Amino acid sequence: MFIQKVRDFLNAKLTQHVSAAFSSQGVLAQSITGFNRREVQVEMAEAVANAIDKKANLVVEAGTGVGKTFAYLIPALLSGKQVIVSTGSKNLQEQLFYKDLPALLDMFDLTPKVALLKGRNNYLCQHLMEKELAGTSSMDTQVLDDLLRINQWAGQTTDGDIGGLTAVSENSAAIPLIVSAKETCIGQRCDFYDECFTRKARNKAKDARVIVVNHHLFLADRILKETGFAELLPDSDVVVFDEAHLLPDIAVTYFGQQCATRQLAEIFNKLIEIYRFQLRDAKQIELLSGRCAALLNQWQQALYQIGDSDWRRLQSNKALSILSWDLVKEINALQSVLTGHVGRSDELDDALEKLTVLANKLELFFLCENNQAAYTVDYGHRYLVLRIAPINVANECRKLFEPNVAWIFTSATLQINRDLSLFTQQLGLNQCQEMLLLSPFDYQNNALFCVPRHLASVNNHNAALTQFVDVCVKAVNAAKGRTFILFTSHRMLNAVAPLLQRRVSYPLLVQGQAGKQSLLKKYRQLGNAVLLGTGAFWEGVDVRGRLLSCVIIDKLPFISPDDNLFRARSESIERAGKDPFAEISLPQAVITLNQGVGRLIRDEKDKGVLILCDNRIVNKPYGQAFLNSLPPMARTRDLNKATAFLEQIK
Structure with missing residues (x-):
């Protein structure tokens, strides 16, 4: 009884501190010019404080403008507990670490150790850098130039984070050559072990009280813990998942398996190199490695000729099946030979260990038993x-999601038809508090949603393409550029871009011309540009004010029925007597559409028009599920009203 009273007192104390921080006389009001208390933000912050105290699960959809970042960071920091914050994107990860956390720690005069930890392929590997520079004679001129620029940066950086590298393009072919990778790491045998950026980042994280990671790294670490191997992250009291809507799909990757044929090819080449420079008396290593490499190439070419992505269907191809098992047989023979030379070369031992893991994955894939x-x-x-x-x-x-930890899941897009159960079921969250917090923005007056009348069926590609371009031209001209055009497929983007180029005078920025961040930077600099993008631009993009006045979406973002995972899930749901469309297709499309719509209104003063060129949202019964999940924008079927609204935005 006494212990429970103490707990209640501490909970009340944290909740009171949190509530006071958001008051008109609180720390935020004193530190932020023009601060306005938002009731929905306080409601979320108090719920997070309560979950932290009770070590409970909390799922919160917080609409744009709620201020969810401060709503979870403030109670987490004031609790004084060990905290991990996991994000779905590098952009948010860096915003939290470099902007939000330093600001809050300064405001509240707190001094916990804070660390940013990314996946190892975000860090420069000094060993690979030295290796690449030693082999520059046969290198492409542009790659060599970029390597020299990276090497110059390497002498200045303190953390080796490739995110801080601005001297070369983020798409440079040199970057994959010099970033850290598990497959190329030689551990303590490395000459740069003490200076290793990846190791330094991990050591810093182990000492920190607040650690910012991403979902991929978090899940990889948890799965390592489950298997009993050494982990990167310390045990925590509080874990916050921001951009939590991405978690279910990312979890699929980590609870599945993957095998990259590039890694196999690199091991075969490495083994031939070991024979030539270290073990000249082991001719079989070269012969078998060469045969494995040739068979792998032959098998890959056979697959490229067929082009099917579904391995279950591919298994029926007898010639391919024979080739697949011949490859496994040859790799097994190579492993047997390598085992006889264990202990003669550290590099050979390392290659054998990696080959064994990949060979097991390859065989498991070929068996296709699950x-x-x-x-x-x-x-x-x-x-x-x-x-x-x-x-x-x-x-x-x-x-x-073990007990005795407060698990907080939040995103702007988690609900379907005002219901969070799909998300909680996907993650197996049986007991959790659920909250739906609407955006405080005035969507009714500041945003207009238009589904133009008389649209052709989206299945009629030619007619839909012509109409879509016509709509885009009218909207872009009315908005004076300042438009995002979001596509559900690269095919449609590639068809629209050249047609639009001929008909609008505003700058067109097309996905693929440059990296995502470069395009966004240019979009902001130009001030009157039109950006055309697919999935990468539907979320994690924040353009505020009149720079973005219009978002146009080609059609409802239903997943392709040819997607293998979708097909497997559909078959499973059908066996259970349920409807795959209602259980999978519709919910995923609703959340994706919400993400795209979320690009439009990012601030309480923002105004804009959303145009969707797919009349299924008003003509089909399932359209209501989309409409119920969207922000409460004013609606029209009249494109002229939408263009008039755009013309009034100053």
Whole structure:
């Protein structure tokens, strides 16, 4: 009884501190010019404080403008507990670490150790850098130039974070050559072990009280803990997932398996190199490695010729099946030979260890025995990635979210039809508090949603394309540029871009011309540009004010029925007597559309028009699920009213 009273007192104390921080006389009001208390923000902050005290699960959809970042950071910091904040994107991760956390720590005069930890491929590897510079004689001129620029930066950086590298393009072919990777790491045998940027970042995280990571890294770390291996992150009291809507799909990756053929090819080449420079008496290593490399290439070429991504269908190809198992047989023979030379070369021992892991994954993929998983071949420029993705990760996730930790999940887009149960079911969250907090913005007066009349069916590609371009031209001219055009497919983007180029005088920025951040920077600088993008621009993009007055979306973002994971999930749902459209397609499309819509109104003073060129949202019964989940914008079917609204935005 006494212990419970103490807990109640401490909870009340944290909640009171949090509430006071948001008051008209509180720390925020004293520190932020023009601060206005938002009731929805305080409601969320108090709920987070309560969840922290009770070590409970909390799921919050916080609409744009709620101020969810401060609503979870302030109670987390004031609690004094060990905190991990996980995000879905690098942009938010860096905003939290470099902007939001320093500002709050300064306001509240707090001094906990804070660390930013990214996946290892975000850090420069000094060993690879030295290796690449030693082999520059046969290198492309542009790659060599970029490597020299990176090497100059390497002498100045303190953390080796590639995010701070501005001297070369983020798409430079040199970057993949010099970033840290598990497959190329040689551990304590490395000459740069003491200076290693990845190791330094990890050591810093272990000492920190507040750690900012991303979902990929967090899940990888939790799964390592489950298997009993050494982990990167300390045990925490509070874990906050921002951009939590991304978690279920990312979890599929980590509870599945993948095997990249590029890694296999690199190991075979490495083994030939070891024979030539270290083990000249082991001719079989060269012969078998060469045969494996040739067979791998032959197998890949056969797949490229077929082009199918569904391994279950591909298995019926007898010639491909024979080739697949011949490859496994040859790799097994190579492993046997390598085992006889264990201990003679550290590099050989390392290569054998990595080959064994990849060979097991390859064989598991070829067997294709799990009916509750999708088996997919992803085609790259030269290599393949083989993926096994489970169709349901709820049970696996449930094991990760252990008791005695406060688990906070938040995003601007979690609900379907005002219901959060789809999200909680996907992650196996049986017991949790759920909150739906509406945006405080005045959507009714500041935003207009237009679905133009007389649209052709989206299935009639030619007619839909012509009409879509016509709508874009009218809207872009009315908005004086200042428009995002978001597409559900690269095919439609590539068809629209050249047609639009001929008909509008405003600058067109097209996804693929440069990296995402470069395009956004140019968009902001120009002030009257039109940006055309697919999935990458539907979320994690924040352009405020009159710079973005119009968002145009080509059609409702339903997942492709050819997606292997979708097909596997659909079959499972049908076996359970349920409807795959209602259970998978519709919910995913609603959340994706909400993300795209969320680009339009980012501030209480923002005004803008959303145009959707898909009349299924008003003609089909399921359209109501989309409408119920969107912000409460004024609506019209009259495109002229939408263009008039745009023309009035100053």
